[in-house]
Each structure stands twice: as C-alpha cells, then as structure tokens.
Amino acid sequence: MGKTVIVTDSTAYIPASLVKQHGIHVVPLTLIWGNETLHDGTEITPPEFYKRLKTAKIMPSTSQTTPEEFKKEFAPIIAAGDSILAILISSKLSGTVDSAVQAKAEFPNAKIEIVDTLTTAMALGYCALAAARSVDNGAGLADAAAVARKAVDSSGVIFVVDTLEFLRRGGRIGGAAAFVGTALNMKPLLTVKDGKVDALDKVRTKGKAIERMLDIVEERIGSRRPLRIATLQAAAEDEAKALLETAGKRFHPEESVFSEVSPVIGTHVGPGTIGLAWCAGV
Numbered sequence: 001m002g003k004t005v006i007v008t009d010s011t012a013y014i015p016a017s018l019v020k021q022h023g024i025h026v027v028p029l030t031l032i033w034g035n036e037t038l039h040d041g042t043e044i045t046p047p048e049f050y051k052r053l054k055t056a057k058i059m060p061s062t063s064q065t066t067p068e069e070f071k072k073e074f075a076p077i078i079a080a081g082d083s084i085l086a087i088l089i090s091s092k093l094s095g096t097v098d099s100a101v102q103a104k105a106e107f108p109n110a111k112i113e114i115v116d117t118l119t120t121a122m123a124l125g126y127c128a129l130a131a132a133r134s135v136d137n138g139a140g141l142a143d144a145a146a147v148a149r150k151a152v153d154s155s156g157v158i159f160v161v162d163t164l165e166f167l168r169r170g171g172r173i174g175g176a177a178a179f180v181g182t183a184l185n186m187k188p189l190l191t192v193k194d195g196k197v198d199a200l201d202k203v204r205t206k207g208k209a210i211e212r213m214l215d216i217v218e219e220r221i222g223s224r225r226p227l228r229i230a231t232l233q234a235a236a237e238d239e240a241k242a243l244l245e246t247a248g249k250r251f252h253p254e255e256s257v258f259s260e261v262s263p264v265i266g267t268h269v270g271p272g273t274i275g276l277a278w279c280a281g282v
Contacts, residue, residue: 002081004141006132007073009096010040011089012125013232013262017067022132027073029089029096029264036037039129040264049263050235050271062264064095069101083111083141087128087148090118092195115144115152118195122230123157126148126279129228151282156220158191158200159232159275162207189213210274211241214250217276221251224281230257235271247276 008014010028028039031049033056039043041061044052053060077084087261091097097116104112117127130151130213131144139147187209189201199214203209221227229247233240241258248256259277261269 003146004083004085004135004139005077006128006135006144007077007084008124009088009126010042010262011094011120011265012128013041013121013259014125014128015257018129018257022129023135024128024132025073025077027065027096028088029065029094029262031060031263031267032063033060034058040045040262041088041262044263045098046234046260046263046266049266053271054244060263060267062094062267065099067106068100068101070100071106074103074107074110078107078110083113085113085115085121085131085135085141085144087117089117089120089123090195091116092194093120093192103282111141113141115145116195117148117150117152117155117176119152119155119157121157121194121232121265121275122257122263122277123155123192123279125229125257125259126155126277126282127151127186130279130282147282151279154224154282155277155279156217157192157232157275157277158189158213158216159269159273160187160189160203160206160213161269162187162206162272163270164188165270166234169234176177178253189216206239206274210239212274214247217247217278218251221278221280225254226277226281227251227253228255228257229253230277231258232259232261232265232273232275232277234266234269234273237272239274243274243276253278 007025030205131148134147
C-alpha cells in the first residue's frame, strides 16, 4: 500500500528545512520579467528579487503553475503507487488550483485530492504542514485531507504593506481598494478573507499597525492550542525578526517560524510588507 505525498505550491514558502523534514513536494508558480520566465523561489530567490526590483525599469508579473507542470510532478508519484494530496493557493488569487484539477483529470485511476486553502504564504504553509504531520503519524489520504481542511478553517494571515500600489498593479487588491488614496503616512492593515485580499484597518505609522496586528491576531486565536505562528516579510527581515520575538513572548506558541514571502507574492505586496500567519487548534 502506497503512502500519501503532500504537494503544495511555492507561494507557501515553507522553510526548506521543514519541506525536507516532511517530504513535501513544491510546485513553483512563475515570475515573468520582460522576456524572462523564472520559477518562483528556485530560479529567483527573495534577496535576488528585491535587489533587482530596486533598479528595474520593467515591473514583473506572475503566472500560475501550469497543468503540464502538475502532470510532471504527479506522474512519478503515481507511478510509485502513492496517492497525492495537493494543498494550494487560493483559487481567487491564482489559477493554480484549476491547473491541478486539469492535471488530475489526466490520471483518472489515481488517488488525488486537491484542497483550495483560500489563502497563501505561511497560512497556506501551515495547512500543508498539518497534513504532512498527520501523514507522518500514519494518516491516509482521506484523513490527511480532512486535517488540511480543518487547518484551512484554523489558519489566518494579517499583514501591513508600505504601499497599495503593488496590489493595485497586479489586480489582487480586492477589498483593500477602499484604502486607495489614503494619506502616505497611513499604513493599510490587510488580511485574506474568503480567498481574497481584504481591508482590516488603516493605522498611522507602521509601528502602530504592527501593534494593531498583534491585537487582532490575539482576538482571532483566542484560547485555541496548539498554536503555530510565522512571519511573512518582503525585504523587511529585521522588522520581521522583532515581530516574531514579540509575538512569541505574547502568545507562547508551540512553534515559531521565520518565513519570507516568495517573489511571486512579493510582486503583489511589494517590499516592506510584514505580517503574521498562524494556525491554532490543529
């Protein structure tokens, strides 16, 4: 009897050590920069991306993982007699889930489950990790998929951006459009709700926005445990480390993870973005 293999996408940007530890397969989305096509996180890393962005005359765009790329990922897993649990970025932010569904149709006799997490970054990552841990503990495909879906309902992400321009330009602005035209010193506090970027609050100064972020996270996690938290940051490493330390002292999580956002997500949120993702009660 084969095992269940967890597949996620590059926007989760789970730290490499955890990917390796749990045997998670990662399919990349694509960054398009002029005439170049680069696989997210492998052919271009966050430090390379932000360094290049500073002097770029042409702004990058992004593209979903293709059905062909999923087929290439799925085929050897299926050939080995294993089942697949694909846990992916919100279908309202990317066409990646649709590509996975198309690829699944090419393997009608295979055991493949696809979970649309309706989120991204480490909120997505925690859904994949919860399922991977369940597989490590002996769960089969159906049980691991149930864990992933429970994690979807138990995870969240809140972040503050330096500017809404990147979300606006990339067409992912969603409910944050309400904040367009806000004074420059007002920092938009955003979340992913029902699969789309949504506005939470606008706060004067980034420091105040981070304080408000921590208050909202505390409200949302309540007393649920175990608690796992992760930063997300786009060229804001020092701020993210300080935030993770503060959150750790305040929430006493079972796990704290320092994570970046992938270049594909960085394209849409822009440098200076900082936030927290969590999974509580799974």
